[in-house]
Amino acid sequence: MARSVWKGPFVDADVLRKAERARESGRKDVIRIWSRRSTILPQFVGLTFGVHNGRKFIPVFVTENMIGQKFGEYSPTRTFHGHAGDRKAKRS
């Protein structure tokens, strides 16, 4: 069941605080967070979060199309390493 709209998006307070501090300082360091349940807000766009997956911090560079989703969606707890094949990586 979807979350009621009147409640607004859920974000852990420390995530908001860390993001605000990073934005004010203008530094581009990774912001380490454990809160996988927090919603990605518009003010996080352009920041890089290190989202903990239980073992390590996965860097998540936030872009506009990620707004409204949870941080945990971008930091899988189970990884499958396939073959490189002809896969390409784009430097964003």
Place this chain on the structure above:
Amino acid sequence: MASLVCVGAISGAHGVSGRLRIKSFCQTATDIFRYQPFYDAAGQREYIFSFVGSKGAQLIAEMQDVATRQQAQELKGTRLFAARHRFPATEPDEYYHTDLIGLTVVDGGGQVLGYVHNVVNFGASDVLEVVGDEKRQIQIPFTRSAVPIVDLSTRRVVVDWNEDAA
């Protein structure tokens, strides 16, 4: 022999007329047939297939001189390698994973941090998995700010990344 890249594998026989099931490791599964001919790991034996169709994630193909199910079964497990030069050219700021894997990673001061072990994408952006001293892993987002220089000619990646900052 030019450098070879593993692009697929024969996963078994399909039917009784010697058709083969092929597992593709390519971004678009059917693109594998654009990189023919295939070779074995040593680059000695050549394989050429004709695409028949697909069944789920598997591709069905025929190969000359393979006419029975038993012949097809014998090829099960064969990994298919394609010549790297057959891959199409990339756009600016786009790199094949196979080109990035193995590059030496250095910081702005020239200190070696390790080498690129893998390139992964979990939905956000591409991430370089760098393995350094004592198998220590560093995850670096593949962005222009974090990875300002990718030099394939000197097989070196310069990163501007402070892993310990939080």
